[in-house]
Structures are given as C-alpha cells and as structure tokens.
Amino acid sequence: PGKASNTAWAFKCLLQIIQRSWSQNAENILLTVADADSEFHERYFEVLSQQYLIEPEDKRDCKIFQSPVLHVKNYRRQPAFVVVGTVFCCMDHLAQLADPNAVRFPYSTYSMSLKLAVRVGGWDTQWIAEDWHMGIKCFLMTLGEATVKPVMLPTLNYAPEDTTWWRTITARWA
Helix, strand or coil: CCHHHHHHHHHHHHHHHHHHHCCCCCCCCEEEECCCCCEECCCHHHHHHHHHHHCCCCCHHHEEEECCEECCCCHHHCCHHHHHHHHHHHHHHHHHHHCCCCCCCCCCCEEEEHHHHHHCCCCCCCCCCHHHHHHHHHHHHCCCCCEEEECCCCEECCCCCCCCHHHHHHHHHC
C-alpha cells in the first residue's frame, strides 16, 4: 500500500496490455511516474518527447528525465516554518538540476523509456523512496550508463498539510 507497490503493479499490468494488444513496435514508449497531486507544465510532454528523440539512439534509453518538482501549490496555507523549508528544498532541487556536474536522483515525478524500465526489471514493491531506489537500480543495472537528465519545466505539487499548524509542521518533516 504505497507508491512503490502501486507503480510495480501498474507496470506489470502495462506490460501485459502491451504484449497482448500492441502489434506495433513499443520502442519509443516513455513512462511517467507521478504523485497524485503532480501538475505538469503544459509543455512538459512535448519537451520530454523532444529531449528523448534528440538523444543519440544508443543513449536515450539510459536517461531518466526529471523536471523540477516544486511543492508550492498550497504555500499560502503553510506555516512560515514549513514555507522556508519548502523554499530551500525547491532551490536545492533547481540547483542540482542546473548543475551539469551534480549527482542527480529521480524525485517524485519523473519519466523514462519503457525499454529502460524493462531492462532493470521494473519497480520494486518494498521501498518507500521508490524514486531514488529506481534511480540507483537503473544506475547499477546499466553499469553506470543511466543518468538523470533535466527537463527544465516545473511540476507543481502540494506540500504536506494537516488540520493544525503543529500537525502541518509534523507532517512536513515526517
């Protein structure tokens, strides 16, 4: 009961559907994993497709595409303490994506080719940080070829929120 197990289950179902129903080549299918509250930039999928296709053919299936995830959809309702923490998290994520020398991990909402997901055996059920786990798994199982490539269009999410000021702070850091 969580994102990792749900993603693993959905991936297995998707593979069955593709094997059963698709007579065409499934080579250029991109998968996107998202949180329920992820709000993509209106051009995200267009730019994602473009970035995938301009990658050299021998490299494109070792890329995990990551947009900056900004937890700002409800920042006006957040205690100032949480807003400050959220702003620093957003700045850190943007800085990592902008730095060509950074070691990047997929975070929350990301995309990759079906081919890469199949190559590494899909998602594992038992991990809370399914995004980081999949990134590390891809890196190790491709012998270091898999990397995270920025898609510099924002994805907006909610920061954790609860019924009181103190419970919201506790929810944010839990």
